[in-house]
Amino acid sequence: MLAPVMREKSSQLVQFDDLGRRSRKSLFGLDAEDLSDCMLEAGEPPWRGCQLVEALYRQRITELDAITTLPKALRQRLAAEGWQVGRPAITQVFQSADGTERYLVEGQSGDGLTMETVWMPEGDGGESGDGSDSGEGRDSDRSETLGASSFPRSSAERVGDHQLGSTYGLGTPVLDSETREDSRQRATICVSSQVGCAVNCDFCLTARLGLQRNLTAGEIAGQVLAVFDRHAVEVGRDRVNLVFMGMGEPFLNYGNFMGAVRLLVGEMGLSPQRMTVSTSGIVPGIERFAGELPEFRPKLAISLNAPNDAVRSQIMPINRKWPIASVIDSVRKVKLRPRERITFEYVLLGGVTDRPEHAVEVARLIRRTGLPAKVNLIAWNPGPGIHYATPQLEAVEAFRRTLMDAGIPAYVRKPRGRDIYAACGQLKRTVEG
Ligand code: SAH
Ligand code: SF4
Numbered sequence: 192m193l194a195p196v197m198r199e200k201s202s203q204l205v206q207f208d209d210l211g212r213r214s215r216k217s218l219f220g221l222d223a224e225d226l227s228d229c230m231l232e233a234g235e236p237p238w239r240g241c242q243l244v245e246a247l248y249r250q251r252i253t254e255l256d257a258i259t260t261l262p263k264a265l266r267q268r269l270a271a272e273g274w275q276v277g278r279p280a281i282t283q284v285f286q287s288a289d290g291t292e293r294y295l296v297e298g299q300s301g302d303g304l305t306m307e308t309v310w311m312p313e314g315d316g317g318e319s320g321d322g323s324d325s326g327e328g329r330d331s332d333r334s335e336t337l338g339a340s341s342f343p344r345s346s347a348e349r350v351g352d353h354q355l356g357s358t359y360g361l362g363t364p365v366l367d368s369e370t371r372e373d374s375r376q377r378a379t380i381c382v383s384s385q386v387g388c389a390v391n392c393d394f395c396l397t398a399r400l401g402l403q404r405n406l407t408a409g410e411i412a413g414q415v416l417a418v419f420d421r422h423a424v425e426v427g428r429d430r431v432n433l434v435f436m437g438m439g440e441p442f443l444n445y446g447n448f449m450g451a452v453r454l455l456v457g458e459m460g461l462s463p464q465r466m467t468v469s470t471s472g473i474v475p476g477i478e479r480f481a482g483e484l485p486e487f488r489p490k491l492a493i494s495l496n497a498p499n500d501a502v503r504s505q506i507m508p509i510n511r512k513w514p515i516a517s518v519i520d521s522v523r524k525v526k527l528r529p530r531e532r533i534t535f536e537y538v539l540l541g542g543v544t545d546r547p548e549h550a551v552e553v554a555r556l557i558r559r560t561g562l563p564a565k566v567n568l569i570a571w572n573p574g575p576g577i578h579y580a581t582p583q584l585e586a587v588e589a590f591r592r593t594l595m596d597a598g599i600p601a602y603v604r605k606p607r608g609r610d611i612y613a614a615c616g617q618l619k620r621t622v623e624g
């Protein structure tokens with residue numbers, strides 16, 4: 192049994208957990224300080240916390256008993272107290288013909304709710320998955336590789352992942368890490384921040400779920416590690432971008448979202464410049480984000496999606512609370528790094544937001560902000576029960592051209608994994624009803 196003081200600390204960790212998860216004793220998701228405190232109060236030296244950081248975030252060990260840097264007696268004591276690693280695990284895999292994989296990932300709470308995560312290999316057709324041109328990505332490539340070391344993989348412990356594909360009749364994506372040892376992987380992982388979403392954008396399938404719950408920091412970061420293990424990603428070798436563009440509104444779960452970023456950057460050694468967070472325009476969240484230290488701040492994307500307030504309020508009710516000008520004012524407070532640009536995402540809804548005059552208006556709007564910016568154009572991905580039209584290919588290209596001619600870099604995001612229900616929130620809705 193642990194000393195009573197340990198129970199006192201446990202109850203503090205319960206408070207930490209009360210942000211959303213019911214599982215109270217997951218080590219995964221605690222940062223270096225929490226882990227050291229935890230060990231200290233268990234009557235152990237604080238450097239045991241560093242051993243846990245190494246085991247959880249660098250070696251990516253998923254079972255408490257496999258953390259052999261801790262004495263066996265301590266592992267047993269922790270287990271007897273109900274502690275576990277508690278890392279989120281992939282429960283279903285869907286593979287697209289284009290190489291995209293989508294996952295349902297089980298969280299730490301045991302409430303049966305799953306999160307949705309996507310792996311997009313080899314960028315996005317000449318762009319990174321966040322829509323940035325790959326040239327820009329290469330610039331910062333070196334900085335990520337520097338200082339990051341290679342860590343032993345623990346994918347062998349990840350029982351079941353590879354079998355899941357075949358269980359669900361989706362093929363068996365056995366990736367032989369030995370044969371890829373020399374090749375550097377390039378991919379983007381799309382991460383969820385909530386189960387469902389409360390923002391209620393009219394064109395988005397996630398909105399139809401409503402907000403089911405916030406994800407914890409461990410659940411947000413855990414999606415990344417689960418996918419890293421599945422694809423034997425090595426930090427420092429592979430070029431993987433993270434985009435917080437899955438289910439949910441990251442800035443309405445701010446503490447946990449930034450908690451996850453701090454774990455990924457601070458404990459795992461990932462670069463925040465390889466991460467992009469997308470928001471529908473939650474002004475207090477953007478203002479808070481502007482105050483983050485640059486070494487922990489991902490890049491920012493704003494879902495603009497409309498040429499003016501009238502159209503935006505129609506398709507994104509949040510615009511009535513925080514109209515475009517207020518969003519732009521808050522974005523101005525973010526101190527950009529050299530060469531960094533704000534991304535404006537723009538979902539093209541056929542006949543509603545994709546007309547030539549809309550493109551002219553968007554160009555004018557963005558130029559007027561004076562912000563270093565680029566635009567990611569996304570053809571609307573249809574979903575059951577949502578009555579919009581996909582734009583014509585020519586309309587997409589004409590829109591892009593208008594922006595480019597106005598001096599605004601614009602990229603078309605290739606639709607990924609259409610055959611496995613690629614749009615935001617689609618997989619979960621179509622699988623779980
Ligand atoms: N909630 C955040 C991040 C998740 S949504 C946000 O809204 O920014 C990520 C992106 O997917 C947003 O730019 C959103 O506009 C877009 N999106 C949502 N549903 C879509 C659909 N059906 N087709 C194409 N893009 C969609
Ligand atoms: Fe939420 Fe983003 Fe979907 Fe809007 S587009 S409902 S903010 S997930």
